[in-house]
Every structure is written in structure tokens, then in C-alpha cells.
Amino acid sequence: MSAFHWEIQLVSMVVATACALPGTFLVLRKMAMMSDAISHAILPGIVIGFFLTENLSSPLLILGGAVAGLLTVALVEWIRKTDRVREDAAIGLVFSTLFALGVLMIAQFANDVHLDIDAVLLGELAFVPFDRLMLFGRDLGPQALYATGIVGLLCAGFILLFYKELKLATFDSALCATLGFLPGVLHYSLMGLVSMTAVAAFDAVGSILVIALMVGPPASAYLMTHQLSKMILYSIILAILAAISGYWAAYLLDASIAGCMATMVGVEFAVLFCVAPHQGLLVAWKRRRHQRWAFAIKMLVIHLLQHEDTPESEQECRVDHLQDHLAWEQPFAEGVVARALSRKLIRSVGEYLELTPSGRNLAHQAMVHV
Amino acid sequence: MIEQLLGDYTLRTVTLGAAILGAVSGVLSTFVVLRQQSLLGDAVSHAALPGIGLAFLITGSKASLILMIGAGIAGWLGTALVLLITHSSRVKYDSALGLVLSVFFGIGLVLLTFIQKSSLPNQAGLDSFLFGQAASLVMEDVLTMTVVGGLALVVILLFWKEFKLLAFDPDFARSLVLPVRWLDVGCTTLLVVVIVIGLQTVGVVLMSAMIIAPAAAARQWTDHFGMMTLISMIIGMLCGTGGSILSATTSNLPTGPIIVVCTSGVVVMSILAAPHRGILWNKIRQILQNRRLRAEAVLLDLFDLAKQHETPEYPHMEEVLRVIYPQSGSLLRQLQGLQSKGLVMRNEHGAWALTPDGVIRCHQLIKERTP
Numbered sequence: 001m002s003a004f005h006w007e008i009q010l011v012s013m014v015v016a017t018a019c020a021l022p023g024t025f026l027v028l029r030k031m032a033m034m035s036d037a038i039s040h041a042i043l044p045g046i047v048i049g050f051f052l053t054e055n056l057s058s059p060l061l062i063l064g065g066a067v068a069g070l071l072t073v074a075l076v077e078w079i080r081k082t083d084r085v086r087e088d089a090a091i092g093l094v095f096s097t098l099f100a101l102g103v104l105m106i107a108q109f110a111n112d113v114h115l116d117i118d119a120v121l122l123g124e125l126a127f128v129p130f131d132r133l134m135l136f137g138r139d140l141g142p143q144a145l146y147a148t149g150i151v152g153l154l155c156a157g158f159i160l161l162f163y164k165e166l167k168l169a170t171f172d173s174a175l176c177a178t179l180g181f182l183p184g185v186l187h188y189s190l191m192g193l194v195s196m197t198a199v200a201a202f203d204a205v206g207s208i209l210v211i212a213l214m215v216g217p218p219a220s221a222y223l224m225t226h227q228l229s230k231m232i233l234y235s236i237i238l239a240i241l242a243a244i245s246g247y248w249a250a251y252l253l254d255a256s257i258a259g260c261m262a263t264m265v266g267v268e269f270a271v272l273f274c275v276a277p278h279q280g281l282l283v284a285w286k287r288r289r290h291q292r293w294a295f296a297i298k299m300l301v302i303h304l305l306q307h308e309d310t311p312e313s314e315q316e317c318r319v320d321h322l323q324d325h326l327a328w329e330q331p332f333a334e335g336v337v338a339r340a341l342s343r344k345l346i347r348s349v350g351e352y353l354e355l356t357p358s359g360r361n362l363a364h365q366a367m368v369h370v
Numbered sequence: 371m372i373e374q375l376l377g378d379y380t381l382r383t384v385t386l387g388a389a390i391l392g393a394v395s396g397v398l399s400t401f402v403v404l405r406q407q408s409l410l411g412d413a414v415s416h417a418a419l420p421g422i423g424l425a426f427l428i429t430g431s432k433a434s435l436i437l438m439i440g441a442g443i444a445g446w447l448g449t450a451l452v453l454l455i456t457h458s459s460r461v462k463y464d465s466a467l468g469l470v471l472s473v474f475f476g477i478g479l480v481l482l483t484f485i486q487k488s489s490l491p492n493q494a495g496l497d498s499f500l501f502g503q504a505a506s507l508v509m510e511d512v513l514t515m516t517v518v519g520g521l522a523l524v525v526i527l528l529f530w531k532e533f534k535l536l537a538f539d540p541d542f543a544r545s546l547v548l549p550v551r552w553l554d555v556g557c558t559t560l561l562v563v564v565i566v567i568g569l570q571t572v573g574v575v576l577m578s579a580m581i582i583a584p585a586a587a588a589r590q591w592t593d594h595f596g597m598m599t600l601i602s603m604i605i606g607m608l609c610g611t612g613g614s615i616l617s618a619t620t621s622n623l624p625t626g627p628i629i630v631v632c633t634s635g636v637v638v639m640s641i642l643a644a645p646h647r648g649i650l651w652n653k654i655r656q657i658l659q660n661r662r663l664r665a666e667a668v669l670l671d672l673f674d675l676a677k678q679h680e681t682p683e684y685p686h687m688e689e690v691l692r693v694i695y696p697q698s699g700s701l702l703r704q705l706q707g708l709q710s711k712g713l714v715m716r717n718e719h720g721a722w723a724l725t726p727d728g729v730i731r732c733h734q735l736i737k738e739r740t741p
Binding site for chain 2 (some may be wrong): 082085095099212223250256
């Protein structure tokens, strides 16, 4: 295993973490599509920054992209406020127009430099180790590592510093405003972070993977927990996991690294969607099945209680009578009786069913509930 | 230029294709914008990519109809997944969209790289679907677009009032025992179809503008649904035509982006300058209204001041009025304006008085304003 592999994996882990941090808040604030909008709309900012510096890895590019990202947010907000176009349409319009402007600028002025749309959208992680940071003649490792590392630290620092403010602004923006915490400023800072992360990551992984890493792991984590701090932690773990497994999948399949990572994000979500502890489809299915039996057992004991010590009890308390009275199919009725017997709620006396004390107890409780 | 347009095969094909695409997406965008599905369109166009790859892998053909079918199925599947995720988990709509969009696109990338590295023949040009390559359109593609797009339009016409009801009041539609869910599926399917026929011309990212912008612009010009659809179609068609001609006559202007920039330009213009809803007109109306109210206030003040005296036409010096408006620099202008309308007059001492017409106007105003 060469340094090449290590470096790519290290960069992808850093990118994953840097994306998952602000991504968690995007998902919680129902603004996941802003990651899509911003990661496309930074294109003109990057292009202008590139014209100014002639260097694809200059910090000015990150700044230009961040400005373009904030411009997107501000434009969407402005259009929404005019009340002429709804917010979703405004988002779609602004980012696609900015992206189109970026493409036009590239086509007009930069046709022959290393800055094409493929690179922005798709990125190429395999090239990351070739672009190295040299300082005083010493090789300090791939440049992308530093760019994304710094932005990642910035995100982490911002979230640590303003954790409770962000939490408040996310879950109760009105309360946040009344307490004087300026949710608007927090909103724009968060959007600035999203833009900076998107720009820092675009060269390495491309816009699409940025969206996948910002939305996917937090959405998966959202299925697993109710707690913000845990959600952030799970998001980071899931993002890193997707990055590493995606890298090896790409290595084995000889396919696009970014594509494989995005696919792994999807696989993670699909798995958790099915088996997550409280939210998963499987658990929900089991819960429904359990509830169905539990409800049927309650019906049975209530039925028996109603007819206990009455003249018609001989008629009503037979297993084959349940079919008529509770409209249960024969196999289902037998299943209910078997479960109730095994839980010692009823006992069978000859052909009749009789409540045990605990069964009577359950029936009384259930009646109170009703 | 028209000669050039008719003479040049590529230009003719591209322009025709863009015009048809603009018209069809213009019509569909009305529904998209009114039903707030703008971002779904973006997700669908990204989600279509793996379908294109798979269709090519399975059939080995690059015929646009086959690729369209693949893209359509994938886009439709993406939409269904978004619905499944939002219905059966607590993940919200926006996250589901972002997830489906990026993951499907990722899968598509994997397939495309797989195809590129395989030794399948005839694979070049598949990635034109990513960013759109209008110049690669041939007459056959345009024909496919026309037939598929035409079918979509026919379906819309057939179910016109049902779709209209769906867009405005789905609950009412349900109460009429219309199959709302199927209408919804049908309308979304049409959206997928239109996106798919546009991918080759403008590409994945820019297609989302094509299904938002025309209707967003048209909405500003009218409050009538049929009118809005018509305007939207015309805007889409004109921008498609204009954009492709612009791109052909200028060097280094790719067709897709220039069409998108044109349409967005129309949106901005409409938001600013459309009658009734335009922001500029609103501003002007507001200014005129303010001016009228200020003038009326001065008139009524003169009337109030004169009440202290025996006649309502009793004159007052400008300085007296200035006491009421210490800050206003425009008092003299208001008075002169009123004078030119014959409502006040200036006597030989320079004092201002109401004319008989002014008194009548004052009575009218007071009557109008007392509820």
C-alpha cells in the first residue's frame, strides 16, 4: 500500500468530516437543497477567482466561491421577499443561472486552462496527490489536504463555539430571535461555511459528492438518533465510512472515486432506512405485527371477561365461536389463543376458554384504557 | 441571418430542437411552479443519469429514444424513492431530494466510467448528457423530441381541467372523487418525460432552469392559468430559439447556458416590469399615490384652517401652513400643483385660499374618508 492510497483516503476523510458538520444543520433546518444550490452556484466565484490569481489552489478561490455562495443565499432571500416567485423556484432559478454564467465565462475566457465543468462537478480524487504544497523547498503533502483541513477546522470551531446558539436557531428560531441571538446572522454564517466547504472540496471531490456528503450521512444519522450531539457524531462516522468504503470500491471496480463514494452514501442510507433502531422499516414492521397480536389478545380477554359467569358463557367461550363473534379467521384465532395460553392469560378447560387471574387483570386494565 | 438559419443544417436542427424543447418545458413548467415541484425537477434530471448508462450497457445503442426510456425510468424511480423516504421515515422532503439526486448521480458516474473503460464500441458522446451538447443534435433526435414532447402536450390537453384542479386545489379534486393520486403520478411522469427530452440539449444542471424559468416569468404577466401556460410556452420557445441563434453566431458560447441565461433574464425583466405585479410599476404607483395623498392633505389643511373664519375660502399665508409641515420642503410645490388644478389660488398678498372647486373637492374627500 503506497503513500498515494493513504493520501487520497486521508483527504477524503477530511472532506467527509468537513461536509458532514455543516450538513447536519442543513438537514435539520430543512435546507438540504441549499447544498445543491450553493455547490453549483460557486462556479462563477471560482472562475473569477481563477482569473485574478491564475492558480486553482489559491485561497482567493475559496473566498470568491464563498462570496458567490452567500450571493446565492441573499438572492434567493431577496426574490422570496418580493413575493413574486416561491422559494423553491427561486432556489432553482438562482443556482442554475449562476452556474450557466460560470460555464459561459469558462467558455469565453478560459477555454484552454485546466478548469472545465467536468472538474467542478465531478472532481477527481485520483489527482489529489499530484498537487502538492511546497514550502521552503519541502514537500508538506497534498494541497487539498490543507485546504479542506482548514475549512473543516473552521466548521468544527464554529459549531463548538456557537453550539447552543445553533441548536436554538435550528429548533426554535423565534425563541432564538426573542433572546437576541440573531438567527439571521447565524443563518448566513452557516451558509458561508457551507459555501467555503463546497469550494475547498470541489477540486478534490466535485460538487455532487459535496452534496452527497452534506445530505446523506446526516440524513442517515437522523434515522438513528434524536439527539443533536449524537447526530453530528454519527454523521461524521458515517461520512468517513462512506468515503473509505467508496474509495476501495472504486479501486476494485476501477470506476469514478467520487461516484463510488456517493453510491456508498446511498447504500448506508438504504441499510439504515431498513434496519435503524427505532425508525427503520424492519423495526416498524415488527412493531406493527406485535401490536396486531397484542391488540387481538386484549380483545380476546375482554371478550372472555364480558361473558364470564353469564348463562351464555358456554356458547361464547369456545375457540370456534371467536370466528363469528370477533370476525377472526380460524388460523388467526388459533394463533391468538395459542399466544394468550403461552402468556398464561387464559387456560383451556375442555373446549372452553377461561381467564386466569392475570388475564382478568389485563382485561380490566384494557377496559380502563378504553 | 434567416437565410443562414434555413441554410445551415446544424443550426437549423439545433434551433428547431431548442424551440421545441422550450415550448414543451414551458408548458410543463407552469405545473411545476404552481405545484412547487421546482427542486424535484433538479433531482429528476440528476437521477436520470444512471438510466442513460444502463440503457446503453444493456442495448449497446445510442439511439436517443432508448437512452430517453432509460433516463425516464431512472428519473421516475428517483421520484418514487423520494416519496417512499418522506412517507415512511422522518427524513424530510428536501433531504430526500438531495440524497436521491447525489446518490443516483454518483451511481451514474460509476456506470459512465465503467462504460468508458470497457471496450464497448460506439460509446463516445454519452457524457454529452451531463452538460448537454446541443451541437450534437441530429434531425432524428429532434424528431424523437417532437414526437415525445407532442405526446406529452396532448396528454396535458386531454386532462387539462383535471391537472388544473390538481395544481390549485387537490383537496377539492379529491372531494369530487377524482383519482388524485393517479393524476399526481401522471403529472409527475410528464415532468420526468420533459426533463429527459431536454437532457441532451442543455444537460443535467441547466435542465432545472428550463422547467422553472418560463412559468416563473409568465406568472408575472397574468393571473389566468391558460394564459400563463400559453405565455410560458412562448417564452420557452423564444428563449430556445434566441439562445441557439446567439450561440451559433458568437464564438465560444455554449447553447445550453446561453438559453438558461436568456430565460433567467426574461424572469428578472418580468419581476421588475410586468404590468400589475412588476416591482417597478408597484414603486411608481406607490410614489404617485404618496404624492396625491400629500397634496390632498395640504388641501384639507387649508379647509380646516378656513373653518376658523366665516368663509371656507379664507386665505392663509404659506408660513401658517409651514407650521403644520415644519419639515416638508415640498409644500410650495404641492400648493402650486393644486393651483394648476384650479383647486387653490394665490391672492395679491401672496396668501393661499381655496377656490370654490377646492371647497367642493374637500367636501368630496371628507365624504370619501368617513366610513
